[in-house]
Amino acid sequence: MIKINNQTIKPESLFKEITNPEQRTILKQMAANQVDYVYQNLSHLKFELLFRSNTMRAARELNKSGVKFTTFTYAFPNRKLWDRLSNGGFLLKNGVSPSVGIQDILKNGSLYAFECSTGIAIVLYLATLYSIGSARFNVLFDHLYLMDWQFDEDLQIYQKYGDDFIPGDVLHFNNPDFDPKQPHWRAENVVFFGNDSFYGHGVGIRNASTIIKFLNTKRKPNPQKSAYLMNLISRPYYQGFL
Template identity: 70%
Template sequence: MIKINQQTIHVDDLSHTLTTKEQKDIVTKMEKYKEIYQYQTLSQFQFELLFRTKTLQAARELNKSKVQFTTFTYAFCNKRYWDRLSNGGFLLKPNVKPSVAILDVLKNGSLYAFDCSTGIAIVLYLATLYSIGSTRFDLLFNRLLLMDWQFDNDLKLTQKYGYDFIPGDILHFNNPDVNPKESHWRAENVIFMSDDQFYGHGVGIKKADTIITFLNKKRKPNPRISAYFMNLITRPVYRTFL
């Protein structure tokens, strides 16, 4: 259910503002869930809709960018824009514009390799850039660090348990019986793209069953527990940018 200024809003009420199938898909899902999505103004709602669609765009672009999957130990980046830290993180060099550096991941993907959680962070930073513009992005993220779930304070995230998955959400697969020799496959963080389509760095855009089958091949000998899809939802706090 969607409420704007305490008024319940339906898909038909927004038909003049929904210009793409993705937007309609997002709003249709929000409308059908029992969860109440509340906004003070229409502009708040429209910004979240924009950010979510830009998240999907960024996920598709990163999937096509020729970036590689690896662990923190073997991570690497374009040294023109980033300093590779001893823990595998990438720290923006001084006097480099964050917008230029984050876009370079797409432009020169073959110069980058990182884990799935860093891939999710890159998607969200790209979506932020696309949503607020380069001038503000450069101001907010002037010493950007790409590393696991260590997000900049200006990109706040919230987590909840539930099943009201909306395109643009960050979701999670768990693999408790992972082979210790491949412990980086203990989990896979993904962007929910649409019905049964998920983007995860290292697996691509796949259905849930395909991702679970892949993770099950990474389990220890004689495993007892299958990999599974979690009901944990991670979302940016969109209104912090307004």
């Protein structure tokens, strides 16, 4: 349910204010879930809807960008803009605008390779840029660093267990019997689009059964457990930007 200023709100009552079809779909899903989504005012809700739609936009763009999938050992960035660190992370070079650096990944995707958790970080930084604008992004994320789940303190990510999946959420497929020779397939982090559609770097935009079938090809000999979609949700703390 959606609550604004302690009042339960029906999504249809907001349609005059919220005209974007994708954001209306998000509203309907939130209203249908048996969880309270609480906002101080309409502006807070509208910002979250914007951020969620921008997360999906960024995921679609990264999927089309030509970036490659690889492990931390072999990860590489465009070295004109980023320094590659010994752990496989990317650190923005001095003098490079953070907004230029993060968007270069879309512009020159063939010059980048990384694994799925860094892919999710890139999606969320792009969504942040689209939601708050380049001027504020450049102030908040000076010396931008991309590595696994290590986010800047100004992009707070929290996790919760539950099945109240909302488009724009980051979800996680677990592969408990992964092949030890391919530990990067122990899990797949994905952006949820709704309607059984997910984006994960390395697998593309697929439904759940397709992702599970793929992960099941990356298991150890004589596996006992199938890969599965976890009841674990990762979300930015949207109101931290307000």
